[in-house]
Amino acid sequence: MSTYTPDPERDLVLERTIAVAPERVWAAWTEPELLVQWFTPAPFKTVAADLDVRPGGRFSTTMESPEGEQYPNTGCILEVDPGRLLVWTSVLGEHYRPTPPSNGADDLAFTGRISIEPTADGGTRYTAIAIHPDPLTCRRHDEMGFSEGWGAALDQLVALMSAG
């Protein structure tokens, strides 16, 4: 569904206007060779990404710690509106198969909703929403540093895609 109003008790929201064109934000999210360059806040990094950008397609990434430990993340893409909206979840894998969440150190159940809207000056109004099962999981994600983590990753996206 194309519109969504966040639930303040169960959702976390990162909203920012960035000087990157919508189609370049979309590319950064959907092209594996770009995604690996910004997706994980340093000093962690994303060392692999395997995406099939359509409903039911896989959204798999592997994060690596500074010590070299690897954390595979599996997910499933749910909704795709090219250049505008990408929705995926950590509780399903490819073909919508239910899967225990696996996101590295903490295995959070959440759905991610990335909304990309053009601004008048050619930039993007970027809204990332993490949708959780309950207030407790939401607070846990918040205390793990959702805003800092997703914000630092977005800084990396902006640096990468402004340079190109």
Next chain:
Amino acid sequence: MSTYTPDPERDLVLERTIAVAPERVWAAWTEPELLVQWFTPAPFKTVAADLDVRPGGRFSTTMESPEGEQYPNTGCILEVDPGRLLVWTSVLGEHYRPTPPSNGADDLAFTGRISIEPTADGGTRYTAIAIHPDPLTCRRHDEMGFSEGWGAALDQLVALMSAG
């Protein structure tokens, strides 16, 4: 994704040709006032259904035992190809919010995929696939009586929709 090959270790399949036109099978699945009349094998019954038939929409039903105990089921619709394909999951609720599965007596994590294909004589080739996280959950669903249960419900659908 429109095509899917079942995994024999983790999926259960009910496949049958029925003398009901595809558009009537679709109606039985997507119109609440029809769904409640066939969805649960007797002597259990479905006493309420609340559907929003689009990706991210709710798929909520309430089952009632012969003793009058009620079991609410929550789910989320994932894919809709009117008259052809309906996919939903028990591990998400409306707006793709992750949710602990709730399906009455047993809380099974699964995704349901209902495929409806026209036959040459006006009937339907009906394929229902239950997609599970792992072989153990799949065997549990099998031992709970997947084939008998989904088969008996389908008999009720055929009886209902042939009468109309």
